[in-house]
Amino acid sequence: MASNLPGISTGATPQSVEKITRIAQDYEYNSSIPLRYWLRTAATLIREAAIYEREGHDEQAYLLLFRHAQLVLVHLSKHPDAAKDDKDRKALVAAEKEVQKNLATLERLKPRINKRYERHAQLLRERQSRKLPARPTVVAEPRERVTDPALAGVAEPLEAGENRDLAVRLAQSEITRRATVRRSKGQSGPSSEEGNNRRAAGVWGNWESALDTDKRPADRDLSQRIQDIRTNIDHAQPAKQDQRTRESPAREIPSSAAASAYKYPTVPQQRPLEPSVSPGQIAIRDKNVERHAPPVLPPKEHLEPSRASFVDGSPTSTPPALPSKVPPAPPLPNKVGSLEDPNSMKSDLNPSSYTFKPSAYLENGTPLRSVFLPANLRASFLSLAALNTRRNLETCGILCGTLVSNALFISRLVIPEQMSTSDTCETTNESALFDYCDSEDLMMLGWIHTHPSQTCFMSSRDLHTHCGYQVMLPESIAIVCAPSKDPDWGVFRLTDPPGLKTVLNCTRSGLFHPHAEDNIYTGALRPGHVFEVNGLEFGTVDLRPGSSQS
Known part of the structure; x- marks a missing residue:
């Protein structure tokens, strides 16, 4: 899979661009996986890369962008579905356009990465020439950090389980900031020229x-x-x-x-913007400018409001009348950045100042980023599913969220259009689901479904369903709710190996067919990479026809 191998270690020894590109190509590709899933994987890589770059993790951003380019150009261009389905073929062309657009970003990141690598190498050489021992806190990092993804930066890696409250506050602050930026851009909308450029793709x-x-x-x-x-x-x-x-x-x-003949109409140029500013913002900016002292007012006893300022056409020594009470100047607003630039909206909790260490590993040693799950999400889902549960029908929902400080936060529960039986639940109209996630800049982090009358386990049908999610994102989880049984819920993932590959290669049909391997799936909660947390806000959106839930 393109996204389930270790990335670059932040906080670890800096890597050169050449090494990063080698790591970026080290992943498994299986052409039997439908092209639509691979295209969603490619979209996830782009979304993650943008967040890592914004948070200052250049190495990880470069790795993901290069992996995206390699996946699209080398593998997906030859995928058998590309010649069968016109919709998939158009989506593939769009992915190829994305590669072209991202070349500028790769070239912008490259000198920064190499400069950091060369500075580290120079420091090592100087210490060796002076025969000074290397200090572990500066040069040599613990071995386990070398294989942890996205731990290489200035931020000190944090244990997710020990910093849940900080994680919640950090996520709420960043998710709110991103939503504000997204609404601002949505309200202003692209210009007609930009719209034409987007449609024509340069x-x-x-x-x-x-x-x-x-x-x-x-x-x-x-x-x-x-x-x-x-x-x-x-x-x-x-x-x-x-x-x-x-x-x-x-x-x-x-x-x-x-080649650079491709035009990049929508790629930010990473240069300071000069947006239009409000009077309040001008006042804030002027605070840093040296100002002359205001003129001194004469004593109040000389102010006669009823007296004219001119006598016989000549000015008198008495100044013009002033009101008896001058209202105080309104307080200056808090300093804010332009909504056009996401990086300008700073808060006390800056995601680039923190990074969460992986809290679990796949069976092959690949680290898994922590997933934070709102503790009250299950209750909300079961409430929405109550009618179906009483009818002995399954209900499913999609767990969506985002990446903040190298951790994944579930912030939206989406109920898609679906068809249900007592033992199955299948989403329909997937394009509407994908469109919604894209419009809200959401990543699919897994799914949740009910077993109205069965126990809490992953059926063979569930395993095949979850395989599609875990291919797109290795941290993806499946939550099973069995309200009439004990235990009444569980959080699961496929093992890798052998579970993921076993299910990928399985061609058997039927709702409850067996698999050759026993260790197909495992729990992801206590211990695992999933943490239930209180106070993490989330929204619920019901896309089913006739539903008013939002």
């Missing part, structure tokens, strides 16, 4: 000819690395095929596809 409609011009060395260097990935994987193919690849860029996306 010069993508005629990308073959456009990509032959303006080839910057930096872009060629990056695209050549991506092309080298394809060459290494396709090394068994004849040389003639390599020649055809170079001559026919339509499907293979050769190195010239990364």
Whole structure:
């Protein structure tokens, strides 16, 4: 899977770009997984990368963006579903456009990563030349941090279980900030020019000819690395095929596809914005500017409100009348940043100042980021499912949320359109679900469903359903609620290995078919990577027809 391998260790020894690109290519790909799931995985990689970059984790952001490029260009372009379904083919073209757009971000991150790596290497060389012992807190990090994802940065890694209250406050602050930014952008809306650029995707409609011009060395260097990935994987193919690849860029996306002729109308340029400011913001800004002292008012006894300022056309020595009571100046508003720039809206809880350590590991040693689950979410879900439960029908919901400080927070319970029986529950109209998540910038972190009359376990049908979620995100969880049994609920994930691969390769049908392996799934709560927390707010949205819940 493209997203379930270790990333770069933040707080650990800095890595070079070359090493990061090698790590980015180290994942499992299975073409039997439907293309739509892989495309959702690709979208998740982009969303995670944007958050990591915003929080200052350049290495992890670079890894995810490069992995996205490699996944899309090397594997998904050859996926069998791309030739079967027109909708999947269009989605794949959109993913390829995303790769082109992200090349600028990769090139922006590269010098920062290398500078940090070179500074660390120089420090090591200086200490070795002076024969000074390396200090563990600065140079040498504990070995276990090297394999932890996204722990390399300036923030001190925190234990999730010991800092639940901090995690809740941090998440609430950041989720609120992001929602404010999203609403602001939604209200203003893109300009007509920007809208046209988005629809036309720059010069993508005629990308073959456009990509032959303006080839910057930096872009060629990056695209050549991506092309080298394809060459290494396709090394068994004849040389003639390599020649055809170079001559026919339509499907293979050769190195010239990364040339800078592609226009980036919607990519931020990372330069200070000069937004229009309100009078209050001007007043705030002027606080930092040296101002002259105001003129001294004359004593009050000389102020005669009824007396004119001019006598016989000549000014008198008496100043103009002043009101008896001057209202105090209104208080200045709190200092805020422009809503156009998410990074400008700072709070006391800055996500870049914290990072949560992985709290569990897959069976293959891959670390899992912590997932924080609102303690009262199950009660809300069971209330929505009560009618179906009384009718002995299953109900399912989607657990959505976001990434903050290298931890995942469930902040939305979405009830999708679905068809239910006493033993199954299947979502329908998945496009509406995906559209909603995309519009709210939400990641799918798992699902929850009821067993109205069965015990709390994962049926074979449940295992196959959850496989699609865990392929997209290794931390994905499945919550089973069995209100009439004891225990009445559980949080589960597939083992890896053997569970995930066993289910992926299973072709048997039937609701309750057996699998060859016994250790197919395991608990994810106590111990595990899931933590129930009080005070973590979440919203509920019911997408079922006729529902007014929101």
